Amino acid sequence: MSTGLRDSVIRARGLGKKYRQRWALQDCDLDLPAGRVVGLVGPNGAGKSTLLNLAAGLLAPSAGSIEVCGGPSAADVAQLARVGFVAQDTPAYARLTVADHLALGRRLNPAWDDAAARERVARLGLDPKQRAGTLSGGQRAQLALTLALAKRPELLILDEPVAALDPLARREFMQLLMEAVAEHELSVVLSSHLVSDVERACDYLVVLVDSRVQVAGDLDELLATHHRLVGARRDPDRLPAHQQVISARHTDRQTTLLVRTEEPIHDPSWSVDGINLEDLVLAYMDRTAPAVRRPRLEVQR
Amino acid sequence: MIWLTWRQFRGPALMMAGVLTVFGAALALTGPGLADDYAKGISGCAGHADGCARFLDRFLDSHQSAFLGVSGLLLLLPALIGLFWGAPLVARELETGTFRMAWTQSVRRTRWLAAKVALVGLAAMAAAGIGTLAVTWWASPLDKSAVDSYPRLEAIVFATRGIVPVGYAAFAFALGVTVGMLVRRALPAMALTLAVFALVQIAMPTFVRPQLAEPVTTTSAFSTRNIDGVGEGGLLHTQARVADPGAWILSSRTVDKDGRTVPLIDLPDADMARCDRAPSPGEAMQCVTDTANRLGYRQEATYHPASRYWPFQWAETGIYAALALGLTGFCFWWTKRRL
Structure with a gap:
């Protein structure tokens, strides 16, 4: 693992993203420590999703800079391989089967852990022949998480992964996530507008309001x-x-x-x-x- | 990445293969019969006094709906490719959010686009290539009998034979991808692609193709072939004919002996009366023609000779290929910088 625990896994300086006339994120400074499970909390429209998409390299900054695992996000294939991403609403190819999705991950990621992916799918009780379009929201989220985890990233980013799920599916999802975090040395950044998700899973908290970090720190320390x-x-x-x-x-x-x-x-x-x-x-x-x-x-x- | 693209594209590709197979089979079954009839007819009319004109007219007439139908289907193919393969290619991924999954694998997004564009684009061109090959072969006897009614350089025949359909397909596909990328929603992208492609397909033969080379202008005396009929009071209806069968006539006009354009030829009554007394209709027409020539009327025509068919095919294919390449380049730039 190239990032030591002392380093930031995400470092943003003056980061901004503008859509046409509107700034979705503006002047954001952020340092997230590696090796933690970071909960990113804030009201809707605070810029959480934009921030995480910038971190995953899906968006390019309009201003400032963002570094992920020590390099500019998504700058090259090695950098892409370091970051796993579970997008909001956990999209999946509706026409492709569960097995197709695993094949996709296997072919597109050099460090793919096929055994773990298969084992996880089996444990979730997903039928490999089932099309992703017919999965329930919870199952689809689990599939997206399985894909992101089997990629063996250094940093896993989850953008409101459970927002659309019912409480049971939500708990199962968080459980799988926690197991994976315990198993691998993995930094996680998870956004949510629900404090209960963060409470269950995270050990580091960032509150983002109107693009600004209001408070950031170890969860227990903050509470104390x-x-x-x-x-x-x-x-x-x-x-x-x-x-x-x-x-x-x-x-x-x-x-x-x-x-x-x-x-x-x-x-x-x-x-x-x-x-x-x-x-x-x-x-x-x-x-x-x-x-x-x-x-x-x-x-x- | 190619695997993923193929996995996504498998359904549409198989469907296209099925359609082409049915279409090809229909042409393969009817083609030899058509060629046979044509060969028999030509050898049968070889000795006739008026040549094969009557046979060719009849032959074309009896197969006209098939001729136009088959050509029309091939004309539609590039549009359908742009609509169903091009427009949703990127738009659907943007719409459903799956691009977020694709772009966060350990593969650059330009490679993702390259695989999509290369695989589906080549398939589009291959489909159009097979289509045009089959239609060009099937329709060759009809094309030979249609030199006058449907010159090879004009509209439907030009666009559905030779190599231009491949260029159309490449362009329609690239156009669809580009529009989809900009509109980001599959359905509106499909509608917009169709509209833009239709406009280009109309503008091309109307404004661009005539300019591909300097047209030839000829002034010729009348013969019985370019006088359509004689109306009341000796008004002659004329039709442009040039010595080059299959030429694409862009414009024609009748000029009098002073070089002025006249809408119709008005023969003097005395001459009309003389021609009316001719013993046969053929000789009457000859008399009318001679009179028109004697009075100094000439037919002026601007046209592209039939021999320009292949240069035009290459030029037009080149234009569409350049457009397709330009759009594809734009797509890569947009994916890298703006998406």
């Missing part, structure tokens, strides 16, 4: 350093310098803060609580939500 403080109403600006306020909510008498700090919180006037992943993600997503958006949402309800 974020706290909810509840106390009598007060101005959040007067907190100690090491406490970074992520979100603040006030009622007439009470203030609820979500703060990030490496140090213990000693102030006895706060009641301190841990937070779960969903709170964390929502706090970061909320932080950047334009003020006008929230009332409008409430009206819609």
Whole structure:
């Protein structure tokens, strides 16, 4: 494996992608560590899919640069071989059978692991003679994952792989993914708008909102350093310098803060609580939500 | 990559092979009979006074629908290739998202396109080649009897014989691929491909083919062959004829002795009366013709000689091949840079 654990598996600098007049991703800086299972979370339209397509080399950047496994994405065949990709909605050739898809992978990838692919298909209970067009969404996703894994990539990118699946298929998919990650030394980047997927599978979190990385870090570390403080109403600006306020909510008498700090919180006037992943993600997503958006949402309800 | 392309293309390829087999078999069954009838007819009319004109007319008449039908099918073939092979080739992958699977294997996307374009494109040209070979062979007795009604350089005969169908197929295919790549959806791409191809196929014989070489202009005296009929009051209806059978006449006009264009020849009553008294219709026509010539009327025609058939075939095939190559080059550039 050419990428050591210290290196970034994806490194973006000022990365942008423009479609006609509209920027789908703009001015994005990102460093994802190798050897982790990274969950990329953000609201729809944040640029997750564009970012991952850029990383897979399916799109070319309009601005900035992106390096994957130490080289420009999809620059040559060796670079293509390093990255496995499971696209959104896990497309497959509808007219081709499951066996055809494996043959496709075998012929198009030098490091193809045929035994593992066959074994996986057998274990999934897929009929090799069945056409991909007649597979269920879950089965098709599994087939796409099997193909991406048997390629033996250094980095596996999954773009909302389970978004269209029912809960059972979703769990099975994530299970297969986790087994594969445990088996091979593999970096994974997985995007989702569902926190529960990330919670189950990932050990590193990136929250992307409006092209910007709001927070990135080890999942456990993030959970350990974020706290909810509840106390009598007060101005959040007067907190100690090491406490970074992520979100603040006030009622007439009470203030609820979500703060990030490496140090213990000693102030006895706060009641301190841990937070779960969903709170964390929502706090970061909320932080950047334009003020006008929230009332409008409430009206819609 | 070739394997994947073949695996995707197998169905359409087999279907085309089936259609060509049926078509070829039909031609193979009827062709020898047609050639036989023609040979018999020609040897039968060899001694006749008016030559074989009457036999040739009858022969063509009795096979006209087959003649036009077979030619029409071959005329349709390149359009269908562009429609069903070209347009969906890339558009369907873009539409269903499978290009994301194909492009993230350990193969460059230009190789993916190269395999597709080479395999399906060559198959398209081969299909058109087989088609034109069969039709050119089958229709040769009919073509010989149709030199006047359907000159080989004109429209349907030119486009469905020789080598141009191969050029048409290559172009239609490349056009389909390009449109599909730009439109990114199979169905609209198919419609657009058909429309553009039809326009090109109309523009080519109308505007381009006549310009492939400098047309020949001749001025000739009248003979009984180029006077169609005599109307009321001695108005002659004329028809362009040139000494070169099978020539492609682009335009013709009748000019009087001062070189002015006249729509019809108006013979003086005295001459008409004299010609009316001729003992036989043949001699009456001869009399009318002689009178027109004596009064200084001439027929002027602009045409391409029949001998230009093969140079034109090569030139037109070359134009379509160049267009196809240009579009293919664009497709590669687009795939690399913009897709």
